[in-house]
Amino acid sequence: MLGYQVTSHQTPARLEKLALPRPGPEEIRVKIxxxxxxxxxxxMQKGTYQDTPALPFVPGMEVAGTVDAVGEGVEGFAPGTRVAVFGGHGGLAEYGCFPAARAVVLPDAMPFPEAAAFQIAYGTSHVALSHRARLQPGETLLVLGAxxxxGLTAVEIGKLMGAKVIACARGADKLQxxxxxxADHLIDTETADLRAEVKALGxxxxxxxxxxxxxxxxxxxxxNPEARILPIGFASGDVPQIPANHLLVKNISVLGLYWGGYMAFRPEVITDSLAELLRWYxxxxxxxxxxxxxxLSSAAEGMDLLRYRRSTGKVVIEIG
Structure with a gap:
């Protein structure tokens, strides 16, 4: 099979011919x-992600496709079942083996590209806003990188949850x-004074x-006092330092959110969230x-779209 393989953190990944994997116990093989x-x-490709696998590896955290084979002990995923999987890595290949526990059966009407764009983006925003921040109807939600x-899913979900949504992004096209x-209000971060405009909006x-x-x-x-801040990631490359005395004075809470981390200690948070999101879909x-x-031959181009912030929503690699 073909796979986009990382062999070094200092050199670019490239397409290679790889052996077809065999599913182990409790695993499914997916024709991606x-x-x-x-x-x-x-x-991951730079080796700086908290869950970077050992070299060599195939990146690609989330996939959609058809179950092709199952390992010992797998139930509910017969060959031919349409699934989406948050595998953590291994997605940029023609086939991949993943834990069955990480797979969800797809609605018949959901196209594979949309399914591959769904789990992490929607799951992150839903768990962040609902489970962590407890966003309430009528509150003001500020979304950076909207x-x-x-970010785009946070705008959509925040609005569904009844919030007033302020979206921040670079340029008119992205804001549209x-x-x-x-989004109820738009702020162009290339030209605006973010603090002043948000304060003017309450x-x-x-x-x-x-x-x-x-x-x-x-x-x-x-x-505002008693606000909740959700650090989701650091696309700017700058991890901010938080002045604890300011947290104290304004009674502000900072709530970290690493969506994939729930797989290790409270997987039901993810499974329950995805079930509700699929109902919404x-x-x-x-x-x-x-x-x-x-x-797949343009995987490197897709990575560059993310690296240089030239995309909106999701970039998806079509394989099968």
């Missing part, structure tokens, strides 16, 4: 139709996509931040946004 790309895939893979997903009760850096600092200063309440659909 599509793989969603995530910023964490870039960090046109990106997770956030508006289309339900301040933020919840901040969803996949960016970090200076935007985090400005958003922090625009928080079937009811037509959420609409995955895929800005680029590329072949």
């Amino acid at each position: 139709a599509a793989c969603g790309l995530n910023f964490a895939d870039l960090l 046109a990106g893979g997770v 996509i956030a508006r289309d997903m339900g 301040g933020a009760d919840v901040v969803y931040d996949p960016v970090g850096g200076d935007l985090f600092k400005a958003a922090f200063r625009a928080c 079937e009811e037509g309440r959420i609409h995955p946004h895929v800005s680029h659909l590329l072949p």
